[in-house]
Amino acid sequence: MGKEFCALFKKDCRMLVSGKFFLMAIGFLALYTAYVNLGYIRFMQMPPYNVYLYDPAGTQTEKSPLVQIVSSVEDMDAALLADANGVGLDASSGDVRVVLYKGAEHVDRHRADYALSLLRPSVSPAPEVLGTNTPEQKARKEITCELLFFELAAVGFLGIAAVLFKEKGMGVIRVHAILPVRKDLFLLSKLAVFLLSDLAFAVLLTLLNVGLADGAAVLPAVLLQTAILSLMMALVGLLCALLLKDFRQFTLAYLVIAIFAATPVFLSANTSIKFDWIGYHPFYHVYMGLKNAYFRMSVSPVYYIGAVCAIMLLFLVVRLAFHREIGKEG
Amino acid sequence: MRGLKYQIKSVLQDKFCLMTFLLPILVAVALNFMGSIDLSSLGEMHFGVLESDLSPQTITWLERYGPVTAYGTQEELTAAIWEPSTNVIGVRADGDSLRTAIAGDELDIFQQAAATLPALYEQRVEAELVKVLTLERPDILESFQDIFIPAVLIVAMFMGCTFNAMNIISEKEDGVAFINEILPMTPSQYIFQKVVVGFLFGSLSSIVTACICFRLSWQNFGLLLALIVLSSFVAALIGLFIGKLSEGLMIGVVYIKIVMLLFLAVPILCGLIGASGPLAVICNIVPSHPAFDGIMALSAGNMGTAVKDVGILAVHCIVWFALYVLISANHKMQVTL
Numbered sequence: 001m002g003k004e005f006c007a008l009f010k011k012d013c014r015m016l017v018s019g020k021f022f023l024m025a026i027g028f029l030a031l032y033t034a035y036v037n038l039g040y041i042r043f044m045q046m047p048p049y050n051v052y053l054y055d056p057a058g059t060q061t062e063k064s065p066l067v068q069i070v071s072s073v074e075d076m077d078a079a080l081l082a083d084a085n086g087v088g089l090d091a092s093s094g095d096v097r098v099v100l101y102k103g104a105e106h107v108d109r110h111r112a113d114y115a116l117s118l119l120r121p122s123v124s125p126a127p128e129v130l131g132t133n134t135p136e137q138k139a140r141k142e143i144t145c146e147l148l149f150f151e152l153a154a155v156g157f158l159g160i161a162a163v164l165f166k167e168k169g170m171g172v173i174r175v176h177a178i179l180p181v182r183k184d185l186f187l188l189s190k191l192a193v194f195l196l197s198d199l200a201f202a203v204l205l206t207l208l209n210v211g212l213a214d215g216a217a218v219l220p221a222v223l224l225q226t227a228i229l230s231l232m233m234a235l236v237g238l239l240c241a242l243l244l245k246d247f248r249q250f251t252l253a254y255l256v257i258a259i260f261a262a263t264p265v266f267l268s269a270n271t272s273i274k275f276d277w278i279g280y281h282p283f284y285h286v287y288m289g290l291k292n293a294y295f296r297m298s299v300s301p302v303y304y305i306g307a308v309c310a311i312m313l314l315f316l317v318v319r320l321a322f323h324r325e326i327g328k329e330g
Numbered sequence: 331m332r333g334l335k336y337q338i339k340s341v342l343q344d345k346f347c348l349m350t351f352l353l354p355i356l357v358a359v360a361l362n363f364m365g366s367i368d369l370s371s372l373g374e375m376h377f378g379v380l381e382s383d384l385s386p387q388t389i390t391w392l393e394r395y396g397p398v399t400a401y402g403t404q405e406e407l408t409a410a411i412w413e414p415s416t417n418v419i420g421v422r423a424d425g426d427s428l429r430t431a432i433a434g435d436e437l438d439i440f441q442q443a444a445a446t447l448p449a450l451y452e453q454r455v456e457a458e459l460v461k462v463l464t465l466e467r468p469d470i471l472e473s474f475q476d477i478f479i480p481a482v483l484i485v486a487m488f489m490g491c492t493f494n495a496m497n498i499i500s501e502k503e504d505g506v507a508f509i510n511e512i513l514p515m516t517p518s519q520y521i522f523q524k525v526v527v528g529f530l531f532g533s534l535s536s537i538v539t540a541c542i543c544f545r546l547s548w549q550n551f552g553l554l555l556a557l558i559v560l561s562s563f564v565a566a567l568i569g570l571f572i573g574k575l576s577e578g579l580m581i582g583v584v585y586i587k588i589v590m591l592l593f594l595a596v597p598i599l600c601g602l603i604g605a606s607g608p609l610a611v612i613c614n615i616v617p618s619h620p621a622f623d624g625i626m627a628l629s630a631g632n633m634g635t636a637v638k639d640v641g642i643l644a645v646h647c648i649v650w651f652a653l654y655v656l657i658s659a660n661h662k663m664q665v666t667l
Contacts, residue, residue, distance in 0.1 A: 019578070020578075020581065024584050027584070045437065045438065046437040046438060046439040046440075047438050047439065048438055048439050048442035048443075049439070080465075095460075095461070096460055097460070097461050097462075097463060098460055098461070098462040098463065099462075099463045099465065100462070100463075100464060100465070101464075101465050101466075102464045102465065102466055104374060106374050106375070106394065106395050106396045107374060107375075107395075107396075108462075108464060109394050109395060110375065110394075110395040110396075110443065110450075112457075112460070112462045113395075113450050113453075113454075113457045114442075114443070114446055114450065116453065116456075116457050116460055117446055117449045117450050117453055117457075120453065121449065122449045122452060122453075124427070124445070124446070124447075124448035124449045124452075125424070125427075125429055125448065126445060127419075127429075127430040127431055127432045127441070127444040127445055128420075128429065128430070128431040128432070129431075129432060129433070129434040130408055130411055130412060130420075130431055130432070130433055130434065131411075131412055131432075131433035131434045131435050132434070133414075133433070133434065133435035134434065134435060135435050135436065135437060135438070135441075137435065138414055138435035141414075142414065158583055158587075159583075162579045162583055165579065166578075166579065169503070269415055270415050271415060271416075291414070295414050297412075
């Protein structure tokens with residue numbers, strides 16, 4: 001049985017190489033790494049609001065060094081127009097007047113009060129820091145987690161299906177029906193190939209983007225979550241390949257995943273917007289499992305039990321579909 | 331004309347293919363009826379406090395700056411501050427003053443807010459007396475919601491690209507492409523047939539999506555129609571290019587993904603960061619940018635920009651079409667030689 005599995009495994013690897021699957025994965029790895037290191041880290045910065053003070057008489061003597069002095073009202077207007085999040089303080093008439101562009105109500109109040117507080121800075125105790133991550137580490141972990149999820153759930157999934165459709169089109173399944181090998185080995189070798197390639201991808205993506213020390217620390221937990229997601233996606237990909245007529249039909253399934261599955265999950269998991277119904281979204285739990293692995297937070301055992309059950313159930317369904325397909329071909 | 335009939339017939343028989351075109355419409359309906367998602371809370375501060383720790387007045391004061399959530403135990407509060415997806419600032423009483431707690435991984439703006447909150451609390455009485463002049467913000471998106479609708483429309487408009495590319499690639503894989511080479515059919519007939527199918531369905535799907543999402547005057551609708559027709563045409567042409575350039579399904583999928591990613595990312599990023607000057611001009615190389623820009627301009631009632639964007643899309647149509655004709659004429663010459 002081991003020999004048969006090895007032969008199938010080798011055949012699947014060759015198939016992926018000829019389908020340029022690995023080349024595509026390396027290409028996406030390079031693209032993601034370039035995006036994280038050259039774009040995202042720079043983009044995800046939000047400095048405190050700039051405060052511009054017009055004070056011709058020099059009445060504000062205690063002001064903080066964070067306040068920028070402007071020489072005229074026109075200069076202040078120009079500065080605010082260029083930096084709509086900035087706050088202007090006009091002290092020319094004796095009393096200080098706050099000028100700012102309208103934004104969200106709560107934020108506007110805070111901007112105004114913050115700007116005023118800079119005129120009379122007081123020494124207040126520094127905030128207590130509870131976590132260990134720096135903003136850059138957080139940004140790196142967050143984006144790496146998103147990209148890994150996207151790669152496995154959308155790009156990898158598409159790759160899996162493309163390869164399987166090719167195999168189906170070539171009549172490999174039909175040939176398999178008469179081969180003296182255990183039918184499950186066909187499915188298991190596929191799962192093993194995709195699992196290994198996804199794990200290798202996860203290792204490289206994590207080490208390149210989270211950093212060597214940080215990445216190595218979270219890697220075991222990340223690999224466990226990657227394995228769960230990879231197995232699920234490979235099984236869904238197999239199921240699509242077995243049930244759908246051709247690859248064109250498959251693009252629809254892919255679009256549904258990309259739009260309906262990923263967007264609400266990303267919004268709920270990464271921002272303060274929380275949907276009430278997100279708990280019913282299966283991808284949300286898988287994504288949170290991956291995210292918790294990156295941020296070294298505990299994952300509930302119920303999730304693992306659920307994931308194992310889901311994988312087993314999917315495997316059984318795929319097995320059924322595969323046998324049905326063999327029966328049809330035979 | 332008969333060829334076209336066959337093309338449309340094969341599309342109509344393919345239910346999944348029809349569903350692909352219906353998908354943007356479904357998303358538009360969902361966006362329209364599910365109610366708007368409140369994205370304005372993204373930049374807001376959130377505060378976490380312990381139950382019965384702060385006075386009701388202090389909590390009311392904190393609520394001026396953002397929502398306050400009370401937690402039963404210190405562990406729950408710490409977990410909320412730790413939670414990487416939010417920027418919760420923990421606040422607790424410290425005599426007459428306040429003390430704040432953060433996770434340390436927040437953006438600078440939130441860290442600074444946490445650091446200065448006690449000072450703001452000390453000066454709260456004086457701050458209320460100061461006059462605040464709020465100016466209307468010029469040329470800024472009302473909310474992120476406005477971006478969703480044009481994004482869905484862009485997907486609808488450029489759906490023809492995916493469809494055409496997949497159509498040609500599957501023809502190649504089935505060997506129909508070789509038969510096409512020897513059929514008594516001129517390159518222009520071939521281009522016409524292929525473009526029309528993607529174009530027709532792409533435009534139809536976009537028009538329905540637009541009708542669901544937008545309430546426009548007739549004049550504006552005319553401009554929107556021009557934008558839709560032109561961008562669907564460009565998309566159908568780009569689909570032909572992808573089909574022509576890719577040797578197999580895998581490569582085709584990669585090309586489509588890159589093109590779709592570019593089509594969505596470029597206009598949305600430009601819209602979010604407010605690109606202007608040479609950068610905005612360069613972005614026009616991606617045909618979805620003028621389409622997106624035009625839709626945004628139309629919803630803001632800015633006719634001049636919309637007309638300019640229609641012009642840019644028309645140039646796109648001519649350039650892509652000429653390029654395709656040139657390449658296929660070249661290919662035909664090589665085949666006959």
